Amino acid sequence: MEDCIIIGAGAAGLFAAGAAVHAGKRVTVLEHMDAPGKKLLITGKGRCNVTNNCGPDEFLKNVRRNPRFLYSALNACPPAFVMELLEKGLGVPLKTERGRRVFPQSDRAQDVLDALLRWAKGARLRYEGARELMLENGRCTGVRLQSGEALRAGAVLVATGGVSYPVTGSTGDGYRFARQAGHTVVPPEPSLVSLVERGGVCRRMMGLSLKNVALTLYEGKKALFCEQGEMLFTHFGMSGPLVLSASAHIRDMKKYGYRVCIDLKPALPPEKLYKRVSEDFALLANREAANCLVKLLPASMQPVMLDVWGMDPQRKVNQITREERRRLVELLKAFPVELAGKGDLAHAVVTSGGVSVKEVDPKTMQSKLCPGLYFAGEVLDVDAYTGGYNLGIAFATAYAAASHL
Structure with a gap:
C-alpha cells in the first residue's frame, strides 16, 4: 500500500510527487499517456514559461478566477521558491524576460x-x-486501474489537467473522478485562446507578427483590457500573447458584441503621429497612395490599411486631404477588428472552470466532501492570465497537497 497515488504526470503531478518523496512518502504516479509531461513540452512555444518573477500579492492580481483560494498555497510556494528549486536544486539556469516571465536559459x-x-x-x-x-x-x-487492478493508498491526488490540448493527455478525466466523489464541476471553457474574426481582414495578413503594439478589447463601448506587447494575425483571426490575455476577459460572445482595436504606434500621441504622417507624405508627394505607407507599416498590412481607410491606391499622395490624414492617424491608433468568437477548448492554453474550489480546502487541497482525495493544477476552477501564472498555480497547489498528504 502506497502513502499516495498521484493521477497525472504533468507539471502538477510531478511537482507533487517530488515534494512527497522528499517528505519521505511512498508515491505512485499514474500516467495514461506513453510519456510524462507532454503538455509541459509545448508551453511557451516549447520554451516553457515556468513562472512569473513576482511576489505572491502581485501574482494574485493576475489570477482571473478565485484568486483568494490560492492565498495560502502561493505564500507557501511562491515563484521565488520554484525558481530557487529549479536553479539551485535541480540545475536549470533561469532568465527573466519582459513581463517578468521566467524561462530556462x-x-x-x-x-x-x-x-x-x-x-x-x-x-x-x-x-x-x-x-x-x-x-x-x-x-x-x-484507485482502480483500467486493467481492473486495485491500488490502495492513504491519499489520492488528482492532477490530470483540464481539457485543453487533449492530444497531450488532458482529456477531462479529473472531472469524472471529482463527480464520482460528489464534487461540483464548473463547466470548462477555453481560456487564453486565439480569437476568431468576423470578416476577412486578418486572413489577408496571415503570418504577420506585430511587436510593441497596444491591444484594447471592447465589450460594446466598454474597454475590458488594454496591454502592450506582441500579437500575430492568422488565417482565422488573431493569436499571440496579447490576444491570449485579452481572450480571458471575454464572457458570452452570443450576448455581447466584442471587438479589438490595435494601436500600431503606441509610442506616438495622435498629434505627433499626424506630424510624422505629414512629413512622410511630403517626401512621397508625387507617388501613388499605394506607396504612402511604406515607412509606417509592414508590407502585408499596407493594402489592408488602404482598404479600411477607404483610399484609392492610384490616387496621388499630394491629393490626400488633411481630414483623410487625420482619419489615417485614427486607424493607426485604433485599427479595428470585429470578433466572431473564441478558439475551441482543444487549442486553449488553459481551461477555465473545473472542480469547484468551494469544496476544496485551500490550505491542503483536500476535498471537503471526501477525505483522502486531493486536487492540484488545472483540474481546479482556478486560472490566470498568460505570463507563467498558470504553471505557478500548478506548482503551488501541488506543493500544498503534497505537504499535507
Missing part, C-alpha cells in the same frame, strides 16, 4: 521536464490509466 522545455523527473525520482511511475476512484465509507482509499 536554454529555451528548452525539455530541460524543465527533465528537472521535474529528477525531482520526482523515487516515485514509481506507471503508464496506466485510472478507471475510477475507490471510495469506502465516504473516504477515498485508492
Whole structure:
C-alpha cells in the first residue's frame, strides 16, 4: 500500500510527487499517456514559461478566477521558491524576460521536464490509466486501474489537467473522478485562446507578427483590457500573447458584441503621429497612395490599411486631404477588428472552470466532501492570465497537497 497515488504526470503531478518523496512518502504516479509531461513540452512555444518573477500579492492580481483560494498555497510556494528549486536544486539556469516571465536559459522545455523527473525520482511511475476512484465509507482509499487492478493508498491526488490540448493527455478525466466523489464541476471553457474574426481582414495578413503594439478589447463601448506587447494575425483571426490575455476577459460572445482595436504606434500621441504622417507624405508627394505607407507599416498590412481607410491606391499622395490624414492617424491608433468568437477548448492554453474550489480546502487541497482525495493544477476552477501564472498555480497547489498528504 502506497502513502499516495498521484493521477497525472504533468507539471502538477510531478511537482507533487517530488515534494512527497522528499517528505519521505511512498508515491505512485499514474500516467495514461506513453510519456510524462507532454503538455509541459509545448508551453511557451516549447520554451516553457515556468513562472512569473513576482511576489505572491502581485501574482494574485493576475489570477482571473478565485484568486483568494490560492492565498495560502502561493505564500507557501511562491515563484521565488520554484525558481530557487529549479536553479539551485535541480540545475536549470533561469532568465527573466519582459513581463517578468521566467524561462530556462536554454529555451528548452525539455530541460524543465527533465528537472521535474529528477525531482520526482523515487516515485514509481506507471503508464496506466485510472478507471475510477475507490471510495469506502465516504473516504477515498485508492484507485482502480483500467486493467481492473486495485491500488490502495492513504491519499489520492488528482492532477490530470483540464481539457485543453487533449492530444497531450488532458482529456477531462479529473472531472469524472471529482463527480464520482460528489464534487461540483464548473463547466470548462477555453481560456487564453486565439480569437476568431468576423470578416476577412486578418486572413489577408496571415503570418504577420506585430511587436510593441497596444491591444484594447471592447465589450460594446466598454474597454475590458488594454496591454502592450506582441500579437500575430492568422488565417482565422488573431493569436499571440496579447490576444491570449485579452481572450480571458471575454464572457458570452452570443450576448455581447466584442471587438479589438490595435494601436500600431503606441509610442506616438495622435498629434505627433499626424506630424510624422505629414512629413512622410511630403517626401512621397508625387507617388501613388499605394506607396504612402511604406515607412509606417509592414508590407502585408499596407493594402489592408488602404482598404479600411477607404483610399484609392492610384490616387496621388499630394491629393490626400488633411481630414483623410487625420482619419489615417485614427486607424493607426485604433485599427479595428470585429470578433466572431473564441478558439475551441482543444487549442486553449488553459481551461477555465473545473472542480469547484468551494469544496476544496485551500490550505491542503483536500476535498471537503471526501477525505483522502486531493486536487492540484488545472483540474481546479482556478486560472490566470498568460505570463507563467498558470504553471505557478500548478506548482503551488501541488506543493500544498503534497505537504499535507
